[in-house]
Amino acid sequence: MAEGEWEKVPVRKPDRSHENAANEGEDDGSEEEPDFSDQEGFVDDITDEELLGDLLKQKPKEAVGIDSVVVVDNIPQVGNDRLPKLKNVVRKIFSKFGQITTEHYPEEGAKTKGFCFLEFSSQANAIEAAKQMNGYKLDKLHTFAVNLFSDFDKYSSIPDKWETPEIQPYKDHGNLKNWLQQADCQDQYCVIFNAGETTAIFSNTPTEALVVEERKRWTETYVRWSPQGTYLATLHQKGIALWGGEKFQQIRRFAHTGVQLIDFSPCERYLVTFSPLIDTREEPQAIIIWDIRTGAKRRGFHCENAAQWPIFKWSADGKFFARMTTDTLSIYETPSFGLLDKKSLKITGIKDFAWSPADNIISYWVPEEKENPARVTLIELPSRRELRIKNLFNVAECKLHWQKLGDYMCCKVDRYTKSKKGQFCNFEIFRIREKQIPVDSVEVKEAIIAFAWEPTGSKFVILHGESPRISASFYNIKARANVELIKCLERRVANSLFWSPMGQFVILAGLRGMNGQFEFIDTNDMTIMNANEHFMATDVEWDPTGRYVITGVSWWSHKVDNAYWVWNFQGKVLQKCTRERFCQMLWRPRPPTLLSAEQIRDVKKNMKTYSKQFELKDRMSQSKASKELIEKRQTMIEEYTKYVARLEEQWQEEKQIRLELRSGTDTDELDSHVENMEEEVIEFFLGEEITEVDEFDYE
Template sequence: MAPIPLLAVRGSNGTSLLSGPPTCEPLSAFQRDSRPSRCVTFSRDGTLFGWCNGHNVSVVKSSDGSIVSTFDLPKTSHLDFSPLNNVLVTWQPYSKPQDSAQGDPNLQLWDLQSAQLIKALYQKKLDSWCPSWSADEKISVRSVNNELHFYESNDFNTIANKLHMQKVSDFLLSPGGPPSKVCVYVPGSKGAPSFVRLYQYPVLGGPTAALANKSFFMADRVSMQWNQKASAVLVTASTEVDKSGASYYGEQTLHYLAVSGETALVQLQKRGPIYDVVWSPGSAEFCVVYGFMPAKATVYNLKCEPLFDFGTGPRNAAYYSPQGHILVLAGFGNLQGQMEVWDVKKYKQVCKPQAPDATHFSWCPDGEHVVTATCSPRLRVSNGYKIWHYTGSVLHKQDTADGAELWEVRWQPFAEGSFPQRVVKYQAAPSELGTTQATPTQVYRPPALRHLPATASTKLHEEELPQNLRPGAEKSLSKAALKNQKKREAKKAAKQEVKSEAEPPPDPAPVSNSQSEPSSGDLETDKKIKNLKKKLKAIEELKDQQASGKVLQKNQLEKLQKEDQLLKELEELQISL
């Protein structure tokens, strides 16, 4: 039988552990701490739970709530466990008493079983505060004065190896076991480009030591992500200011580096900021959410080729389920909380629920449920959380009491393989709270046009529908996607035709009306035909103006409605010729 995940809830009312979905009831084995906590965390395998309540740091077993260790560290604001639960790391804000030249060490490494201090270190900045470990704890690394210090077998009194370059600004150790690799970022200076390099421990020096190298000029900061198999890294490079003035967010580019030495710039299909980049748990694909709103979302393979385009929509985040079989695209923050749930195997949309005012989203390890929450200080009103089934059903809802605040919710993690992948369902799971589907947005239309049918010219944005981009996958496009594709091709062909008509032939031969227009022999009939063609030509011009976005007057719209009648009259006159 599969285990039941726990949900940790931290707020102004204290810290509690709840027995997970579909409903969340307080865990009887855990004594709720009524004092507000500074931080909470689970160990990597979920067997331990730690928190600081402003008096001390406590570590308990998640299964029965029994105490493992307690530490007298009331100012601790961040906690973390080493992968095998041998070391507890605590960090508190750096302070410098008047009678101390250097201040007190604010980063402590503790032996979890004996509660003895292993090493006390100085870490003034919160960035990269916690040492990084390999999965087997054979190697750990931390950044010290622009260089990386490597330790082996949790011996922090001896630096086993160093990586020193002109200025290592950031690093990321690969997940999993040996061989361990590290990705480092060095910002550019004095006209030199910034670069990211991959190294395999312990070969860290020499001109040929790097597994891969990628340099770029436009980068004030980067974010780096390894895939789970530690075979490739995605690097999002960002500038604080877009010199072209096109974006308030600055300018961003996405780069790909593989341990085999291959590097590439990921070619995005729309201009604008990069909101989110996530690897699939299978490590063979990644999803990017990007572009000016409405944003695009595209899945790429390891060759940086687009596989599936989800079209455009109000979204700024992407979340793969732990098993990788479901992808959620969402628009949180200043967007309305719309979520799109997709079956990754079929690239078919499951549902489209909405979680307004949500500031947090995370998958439950079972791959069946998610939690959304409205937390302080991001939003100080309407705090609370909801447990959802991925089909859009709300299974549990908890609102925070008046005057209280919710600060954090966190799922208990589990080892990989603890929950099997299940078949994706499309029918909403039964729930007493029902579902919350996103309501279709209505474009504002002036009062003078509200009695008329909606046209393409009234849309604020050009909508793009999902489409499969795999080679030879045209047949798998939906009817709507095919229709949209045909419209784009027809529009393009029409523009080319207008362009060719606008360009006069090199030597136009004069053609008389008698040669171009067949005569009926009746002047009155010829005159009627000429007038009808003139009116139809004027209607075509109005249709072109309407397609380009111009709002037509009432009398012009009435002319458009007479097109069929005029064509019929013209046909009758021509038949009589």
């Protein structure tokens, strides 16, 4: 079995030899009853778990009876007259974790004792209730202490003598960051082709792509890199597999039948998987959050609506994640995976939210309701302090866009005109780093096609208008001033924007219906460096350094001309790679740099010092000489240099011997003998050129 494939259960076919024997006899008009009995001496080596694994999971299991019981302590002590009301309150709180089959409130005298027993229909419900409701604050005087009833036996039977746990063997996966130590800093990318049958990892060079790893049927659908490039995730019917290290060995597997969508936390500590096939009220399994390091399931969730993915959105540091439901924003914290402060935010009418890419700040918006205006709110976590509220009127729709560094947040607001018959658009720009977070407004009265922030700067681009009169407007945010329009490029063939990860350069792309038109623009001086076409292109991917960009025509979208092209940032085509039924291409991300901002400024300041060696390497890579020949020449030069140094050292060591042989006369100095030296000229044949001359008539 190839590495990475999930194990396939063999299925034994019934013996049909009797059918051939029946055909040899005469046809008497009646069909012989088929015989499905086993052959003599047959031994069935297939277990019930292999054939009926899914059904056996649902088989009733013998239980002690206390595994699904929780003990809720610190509830109010009430009399018989108020007991029904207390039961209704407790039942309402705990019924969201599953069906409560039995409840018991012990009494002492005329009042309850202050605790109760709740039995759920399954153990999984009881475990979830104990995990989520322990520490729940009912009112100022009562905070629940919830435990599993089985825990009392477990903790009471702990032995007094400490036994050292057995040390588990450590499995070394090697250096998972080894690709960052590559001498020439060449980035890698993953390509799926042959209609998904082949997946390969390539190392990018200016002249050709070098194969790092290639495997058949590595994934059943598509692949994903983790945010920092440590892991490659492949999807299978039975779950997810993560690969990494120098040879891309399997790091871990996560069993989730029918998985379709995945997402990583920014810190690469957790993996979120979604499957629509398996989900029960008793045990949520539609969405599962896994711990990547241990492979343990941390928590499961139900999925009411998977139309928008990811359902959970992560904070920049991976400490929090949030999901939105009707009138509720639920924020969870790690590693407990419980609600922050044990409660959700009640936000009536919430439509969308987004995390800052750099700070623990959430932005969300709610629409207008009756006399109340629409509003955009920024809140800080975990304090839940409101940093800024912006009221908006005549709002049809909003879209939240954060700049990569978290310095700015743009709220694209589609507004109705006063007559409610037309629409126009406003861009509300929040300056996050400035005092009291001031807001600038940019109005565009044409239809908006696309919007994109410069990742590392203060510029943004807006595509607006309708074909063939589409314009690209470039803006810059000035310190303590309004937003400035840098330039407007009119009549562009574009419907998408792609900024370089390092900023400054942007691609105006006309994908799919616009036949793959590309313009490469330098926004520092607003010059169009190049314009070119990759016919029917469907995808554009910048590499992490911003030096290269790949455009592709995916077989998933078009069945012809499937290939990907590698360009430099100036719009020059370097490679045209034709792969049979090319499907997907993804650059391998790089982790954040370890250099400080001051060190980065110093490198940029002294770039001319390093540019010569970089230019030399680029010329060598573009040379037609093979890598082996260059290495051979370099080795010969090094050997010659060592040989000359060794002879010079020997010559100096023998100087005293020369003086003794020549009666103390130093003949090493040649200046006194220059007049006695004769110059010798050596001629050697370089080549011969023969030119034919027409005959000349002298007469």
